Amino acid sequence: MAEITFSGVTKVFPGDVTAVDNLNLHVADGEFMVLVGPSGCGKTTALRMLAGLEEISSGTLSIGGRVVNHVLPKDRDVAMVFQNYALYPHMTVAQNMGFALKIRGESKAEVDRKVREAATILRLGEYLDRRPRALSGGQRQRVAMGRAIVRSPQAFLMDEPLSNLDAQLRVEMRVEIARIQRLLGVATVYVTHDQIEAMTMGDRVAVMRGGQLQQVAPPQVLYDHPANEFVAGFMGSPPMNLVRARISPSEGRVGLVVGDQRLDVPAAYGASHDLPREEGAEVVLGVRPEDIDVVGGDVTGPTLKTRVERREALGAEILVHLSVADAGTARSVAYDEDVAVARPTMLVARMAPQARVEVGDVLTVRLNEERLHFFDSTRGVTLRRECA
Amino acid sequence: MTVSTVGARAPRLTLRRRRQLAGALFALPAVALVIGLIAVPIGQAIYYSFTQWNGLTSTWIGPSTWTQAFHNPNLWTALENNAWLLLAVPFALGLPLLIAMLLHQRVIGWKIFRSIYFLPTAISWVVLGLVAERFFAFQGTLNSLIHFFGLSHVNTNMLGYESTALSALGITFVFTMIGTNTMLFLTGLATLDTSLEEAARIDGAGRWRIFRHITLPHLSRFIQLAFVMTVIALFSALFSLIFVMTGGGPGYATTTMEFLIYQTGFAQGDFGTAALYGLILFVLTAIVGIVQLRLIGSDE
Numbered sequence A: 001m002a003e004i005t006f007s008g009v010t011k012v013f014p015g016d017v018t019a020v021d022n023l024n025l026h027v028a029d030g031e032f033m034v035l036v037g038p039s040g041c042g043k044t045t046a047l048r049m050l051a052g053l054e055e056i057s058s059g060t061l062s063i064g065g066r067v068v069n070h071v072l073p074k075d076r077d078v079a080m081v082f083q084n085y086a087l088y089p090h091m092t093v094a095q096n097m098g099f100a101l102k103i104r105g106e107s108k109a110e111v112d113r114k115v116r117e118a119a120t121i122l123r124l125g126e127y128l129d130r131r132p133r134a135l136s137g138g139q140r141q142r143v144a145m146g147r148a149i150v151r152s153p154q155a156f157l158m159d160e161p162l163s164n165l166d167a168q169l170r171v172e173m174r175v176e177i178a179r180i181q182r183l184l185g186v187a188t189v190y191v192t193h194d195q196i197e198a199m200t201m202g203d204r205v206a207v208m209r210g211g212q213l214q215q216v217a218p219p220q221v222l223y224d225h226p227a228n229e230f231v232a233g234f235m236g237s238p239p240m241n242l243v244r245a246r247i248s249p250s251e252g253r254v255g256l257v258v259g260d261q262r263l264d265v266p267a268a269y270g271a272s273h274d275l276p277r278e279e280g281a282e283v284v285l286g287v288r289p290e291d292i293d294v295v296g297g298d299v300t301g302p303t304l305k306t307r308v309e310r311r312e313a314l315g316a317e318i319l320v321h322l323s324v325a326d327a328g329t330a331r332s333v334a335y336d337e338d339v340a341v342a343r344p345t346m347l348v349a350r351m352a353p354q355a356r357v358e359v360g361d362v363l364t365v366r367l368n369e370e371r372l373h374f375f376d377s378t379r380g381v382t383l384r385r386e387c388a
Numbered sequence B: 001m002t003v004s005t006v007g008a009r010a011p012r013l014t015l016r017r018r019r020q021l022a023g024a025l026f027a028l029p030a031v032a033l034v035i036g037l038i039a040v041p042i043g044q045a046i047y048y049s050f051t052q053w054n055g056l057t058s059t060w061i062g063p064s065t066w067t068q069a070f071h072n073p074n075l076w077t078a079l080e081n082n083a084w085l086l087l088a089v090p091f092a093l094g095l096p097l098l099i100a101m102l103l104h105q106r107v108i109g110w111k112i113f114r115s116i117y118f119l120p121t122a123i124s125w126v127v128l129g130l131v132a133e134r135f136f137a138f139q140g141t142l143n144s145l146i147h148f149f150g151l152s153h154v155n156t157n158m159l160g161y162e163s164t165a166l167s168a169l170g171i172t173f174v175f176t177m178i179g180t181n182t183m184l185f186l187t188g189l190a191t192l193d194t195s196l197e198e199a200a201r202i203d204g205a206g207r208w209r210i211f212r213h214i215t216l217p218h219l220s221r222f223i224q225l226a227f228v229m230t231v232i233a234l235f236s237a238l239f240s241l242i243f244v245m246t247g248g249g250p251g252y253a254t255t256t257m258e259f260l261i262y263q264t265g266f267a268q269g270d271f272g273t274a275a276l277y278g279l280i281l282f283v284l285t286a287i288v289g290i291v292q293l294r295l296i297g298s299d300e
Helices: A043-051 A093-103 A108-121 A137-149 A167-184 A195-201 A219-224 A229-234 A268-272 B015-048 B064-069 B073-085 B088-104 B110-122 B125-136 B141-148 B162-190 B194-202 B207-236 B239-245 B257-267 B271-299
Strands: A004-013 A017-027 A032-036 A058-063 A078-081 A155-159 A187-192 A204-209 A212-217 A241-248 A253-258 A261-266 A282-287 A292-295 A303-313 A318-324 A346-351 A362-367 A373-376 B051-053 B058-060
Touching: A004 A043, A017 A043, A017 A187, A017 A212, A032 A043, A032 A167, A032 A195, A043 A058, A043 A078, A043 A155, A043 A187, A078 A137, A078 B194, A093 A108, A093 A137, A108 A137, A137 A155, A137 A167, A167 A195, A187 A195, A195 A204, A195 A219, A204 A219, A204 A229, A212 A219, A212 A229, A229 A241, A229 A282, A229 A373, A241 A346, A253 A282, A261 A268, A261 A303, A292 A346, A303 A346, B015 B051, B015 B271, B051 B271, B064 B271, B073 B162, B073 B207, B073 B257, B073 B271, B088 B110, B088 B162, B088 B207, B110 B162, B125 B141, B125 B162, B125 B239, B162 B207, B162 B239, B194 B207, B207 B257, B207 B271, B239 B257, B257 B271
Parallel strands: A032 A187, A032 A204, A078 A155, A155 A187
Antiparallel strands: A004 A017, A004 A058, A204 A212, A241 A253, A241 A282, A253 A261, A282 A373, A292 A362, A303 A318, A303 A362, A318 A346, B051 B058
């Protein structure tokens, strides 16, 4: 078992395409680190460099304190689970799982013992003599896991191992993989584009975008204190609402104007955040869908007048799409879209299924004033003092 | 919800039966062709093997052709030559496999090499035979090459001697098969999931082990197919090479079953015996094909 360190690791593909740009990341011994981000963010390239399947253009990569930049995959003592499982089709489950041990020169009895041990952990005992094609998707996935764990490697590398499974099986295997990782206590780097997997499985989550690391933190910290608009928009489903607001003078509070509505938030934000002081300066206000409540009449706290545009009933909750009345422009909330588009400021609110909300209703909503986020309107980074 | 069944009639044929019927109807033209082009000629060949036939008229003579044929030493020589030529098969598979592996590694200039290796496939075997004949001739390219490397006292004439002519034919045959088999193996390699190789690399396998445990098992189907095609070509497509290079000689040194059929039927006008030889060759080829199909089938 070992720790993993990326120090300034960069990968430039032919044609001057930078897939990973100066990645600095430390994975502690036994830690479950999730690399998450949209397609093309460099997460898989980072993992493949760790596995030794891609050359490193610059920087240093070490496993267990040993620099492995030029070490062959077979000598890195890491095990990898591939997205398509990469099971050897002509070998049985037992042969697939024991292949690495056989190559290592372990005795047949020892290979057999380890394979059976892993099969027990993975509940694969009765399938050991089957070929991969005679297995279901979930079973194949477990064999791929088995092939990794029999080796007792220094680190597990997993490249979107659940993306080929159906939704229900994915939930089951999510729990299963996390259970096995904790049981074995091996440092794990897990790549996914699914933020739910990232939130539920990782001890810490590294969010990547365009080859650059955006933030590394435990899942709840990422959710509660995103370092920038991208992380705020990427983590959470539906994502955080991000709306443009202008600073406006206010007595004893921080005054904001959203669209053409005033919104006063507690003065404490002025102390905890580097909010611009000049009147009319722009900031991006972030609010999670669950931090928006419908209120009636005169209430205290930051409120906005909105109109219900769409209502999505999900059973356990409803998502209500609200347009801020008489609004101006809003930045798109889509994480991969940088351009501000002219359209009414929209908010998505998560409400209880009992909420009597219909399309066309005009509602006053209150934002949870304890849980607001502010981002720099040009750089997108958080204005929170301790994170900025 | 209820569905009214008033007026509904039970169909005369079940859906399954109708599908079977339609399938049979669609297959009928193909079956007719197979019968007309394969079964009928085989039946005719069997019939003619019991006759004395000069190409125009046939006289029933019973099984005497059969008894005489098996006492003909030329038949055994031809069968022996066919058996010896089988030794060329491993080379006709191994060399293309090696070339395909190298091309698959994307060595520098692999596209040019690929075209060069495939070239013989696009050229008539008659032309290849002529080239080979010039290559192995006493004043041919082979001797020039040997002399170029300083061995001026060595003079070969492989096609001129009974002991070496068959080898020269075998070498030429290997050369003619390189293009097709290389392409076949390259196709096989292109269908190999690269993540399997990567998984094996991470599992600790080196180049040889990856080839032995991942690439070769993946290619087994392609190798089996290449094997069948090569053996069948060896039994039934060497005619043009032999005709151009040696004419079956010296003596009967390069006469294969296929060439013997030609000689017996067209040179000696004994179509009855030629038909019998044709049947023997057909049975031999069929055995190879069936054994291979069984091997392929047993894997499924």
